[in-house]
Amino acid sequence: MKAFEYAAPRSEQEALEFLSADRGRTEVLAGGTDLLGLMKKLIVTPDRVVSLRQVGSLHTIDADSQGLRVGAMVTLEELLDHPASAQYPAVQQAIRSISSQQLQSQGTLGGELCQRPRCWYFRDGHGLLAESGTAIAEGDNRYHAIFGNSGPAKFVCPSRLAPALIALGARVRVIGPNAEDETVMPLEHLFRTPKHDQQREHSLAPDQIVAQILLPPVGERGNASYEVRHGAGPEYPLVAAAATIVAIGGVVSEARIVLGQVAPTPWISAEAAASIISLPVNEETAGAAGDAAVSVATPLSHNEYKVQLVRVAVKRALLLAAGLETGGF
Amino acid sequence: MNPTELSAHGKSGVSRRAFLKGSGAAAAATALVHGPGLVAEETKPNVVSVGLNTITLDVNGKQQKVDVEPRTTLLEALRLGLNLTGAKPISVDGSSGGSTVLLGGKPVSANSILALECIGKPIVTVEGLGGNSTAISGEIAVGAIDPVCRAFVNHDASQCGFCTPGFVMAVKAFLAKNPKATEAQIREGLNGNLCRCGTYANVIPAVVDVVKGARNGS
Structure with a gap:
């Protein structure tokens, strides 16, 4: 690691004062499970690391009639074990799938959402876009995007909680150096597809931080998430899908289906959601939703296989959200 | 400027924002202010600058002094500073679990956490069983x-x-x-x-x- 100054602010305001507006000069440290690896490989080389560990307001979970308000520094284990999270099986399944007690007890919700892509071109120092995407388009892109990949960005969003949270309508509270920088926005707006090397994959300015995630009450929505993994180990999934549905009287009146590990951002599949509206959830309709999801897929040279995995993930997430057996494991 | 002043509501006279907006030379000069021993061991540091500082870690029931830089991981502090070589540097990013120790009773990968972040929390390594x-x-x-x-x-x-x-x-x-x-x-x-x-x-x-x-x- 390059030497850096360490700052441990005690409040949100103090944390913001430590952050630089210059991209890359300061980095925010949460659980450290991603940032330390990036710093060791000199992929990020900040002059100052701002730890949020001692900012008390970021460590709390508040549950009331408005839903759940989860601080960015709440660990995945704390969120999983909180009684109020039982209404969000999609979130619990996603955390359980992370399947490493070290990552669950050390990793935080804010860090999970703000972790950097696993793209091996990025992690080997070729930059997030690796020669405007040509190196990846012509290279080994087996784990890369099959949606939203027409621009230079070919990596996939690594977050495993974002699909579930976005499907549930989560919002994120972001704070910045000035009072007017504070904003509460839909979680999907935290992510963006960078168009050039100066942009990151999050919409945060360098001196902004994620403070809380706000989850609305689940109400009548069934919700579930499903990951397709290579094995039972701690690796990242190949594709993932999360679904929330309202099905009263046997037919779906509302649906939200969000895919993970398939695009530079969490991928909201309007096609899949539209296909299931006014229909009952069963093997056939859930399978058709999977087909609808991949109707707009544009796989690269080595990841055509992900198309079929998305079909399966969408189908099984929908069946699970409806409380049905998936037929697989 | 010392850590105590910085912790006092940012009224040290030098804005932390200005610090980072300044030239590289100015930033480097400021960063050199804190030398070894300036960090109060009894309190958790608010700012620790580049270079060695002596901290106290609670390892296997004993208060142990160890010299660390901000970039020193808990694993490096244990293995190189305290000669507790049970936890292993198997993976760079903690994905192997080889450096697992208990921090406040929770399993963490010692190679993906900074030693400075562990001050004041009980650490148990395999040697402490x-x-x-x-x-x-x-x-x-x-x-x-x-x-x-x-x-x-x-x-x-x-x-x-x-x-x-x-x-x-x-x-x-x-x-x-x-x-x-x-x-x-x-x-x-x-x-x-x-x-x-x-x-x-x-x-x-x-x-x-x-x-x-x-x-x-x-």
Whole structure:
């Protein structure tokens, strides 16, 4: 690691004062499970690391009639074990799938959402876009995007909680150096597809931080998430899908289906959601939703296989959200 | 400017924002202000600049002084500073679980956490488990070593042994939370630890035995 100054602010305001507006000069440290690896490989080389560990307001979970308000520094284990999270099986399944007690007890919700892509071109120092995407388009892109990949960005969003949270309508509270920088926005707006090397994959300015995630009450929505993994180990999934549905009287009146590990951002599949509206959830309709999801897929040279995995993930997430057996494991 | 002043509501006269907006030279000069020993050991530091500082870590029940830089990981502090070489540097990013130690009772990868972040929290390494670890190499006196270590020995749950300390600590953490775990839960719960020799076939029965032993009160 390059030497850096360490700052441990005690409040949100103090944390913001430590952050630089210059991209890359300061980095925010949460659980450290991603940032330390990036710093060791000199992929990020900040002059100052701002730890949020001692900012008390970021460590709390508040549950009331408005839903759940989860601080960015709440660990995945704390969120999983909180009684109020039982209404969000999609979130619990996603955390359980992370399947490493070290990552669950050390990793935080804010860090999970703000972790950097696993793209091996990025992690080997070729930059997030690796020669405007040509190196990846012509290279080994087996784990890369099959949606939203027409621009230079070919990596996939690594977050495993974002699909579930976005499907549930989560919002994120972001704070910045000035009072007017504070904003509460839909979680999907935290992510963006960078168009050039100066942009990151999050919409945060360098001196902004994620403070809380706000989850609305689940109400009548069934919700579930499903990951397709290579094995039972701690690796990242190949594709993932999360679904929330309202099905009263046997037919779906509302649906939200969000895919993970398939695009530079969490991928909201309007096609899949539209296909299931006014229909009952069963093997056939859930399978058709999977087909609808991949109707707009544009796989690269080595990841055509992900198309079929998305079909399966969408189908099984929908069946699970409806409380049905998936037929697989 | 010292850490205490910085912690006092940012009224040190030098804006932290200005610090970072300044030239590289100015920033470097400022960063050199804090030398070794300036960090009060009794309180958690608010700002620690580049360079060595002496901190106190609570390791295996003892308060131990160790010199660290901000970039020093807990694993480096344990292995290089305190000569506790049980936790292993297997993966850069903690994905192997080889550096697992308990921090405040929770399993963490010591190579993905800064030593500075561990001040004031009890740290337990494999060396801190009950009994004398050298007993493993000789006659095994029942009760002299930790039940998890004993089960690993009884089941020959090590091959090259490099992953074993991390595995043992992961088992300690897992069983503390799941004392009645089933075999399936044990397999799932230990997913964060990898063994390239493939000793899982012996590790899992060892852990099952620990659960049974606890149930039988032995």
